[in-house]
Amino acid sequence: MKISTLLKKVNNIFIDILENEDVVLTYATTACDIEDWDSLNHIQLIVAIEKEFKARFTSQEILSWNNLGEMLECLIFKIP
């Protein structure tokens, strides 16, 4: 899967979880850029992404990401 395709799919997950059709993610997006991306929604986003792509992150991986692009780079190697 191309990383651009992954970005679109993850964008849809954000729209669903945050219930905000206006969310437009880029590789540089961070939690600070999205109003409702708080700690509880963060958990729901990770759970939804792990479920959708049948992938599992570690807490260390999550802590290491500086932006969405880094998350996608991590995710793309985990998709079965």
Next chain:
Amino acid sequence: MIFKLNDKFEKTFIVSDTVYEGFMETFKDTNALHTDEKFAKQNGFKGKVMHGNILNGFLSYFVGQCLPQKQVIIHAQEIQFKNQVYLNDELHFEATTTGIYESVKAIEFKFTFKNKALKVIAKGQIQIGLLI
């Protein structure tokens, strides 16, 4: 991780007078379907229908009291009501661990409530977070 996939948890709950009266006293939902035997029968039910959300109280008990770890919080919950519950019905609750998300310390369960006739009363899923 204390939880494993497909772990099963079971518990029996009774919708007793105390539960029913306590729910009504607390939330003031005295709709005739829940309080008037005649009205309930006229509308096709066997008797007074218990409040579906009593089951959410049982779910709260399950999460707070029945799990092997007490430091837990509910993140999300979804329930579908399939059949009616009547006063003094005995309900068999079963929950199965269906998802473990160690990265964010979240656990997902699917659950069912069945009555003594093994009819599914309600089913759904619940996601909890582990606080430690």
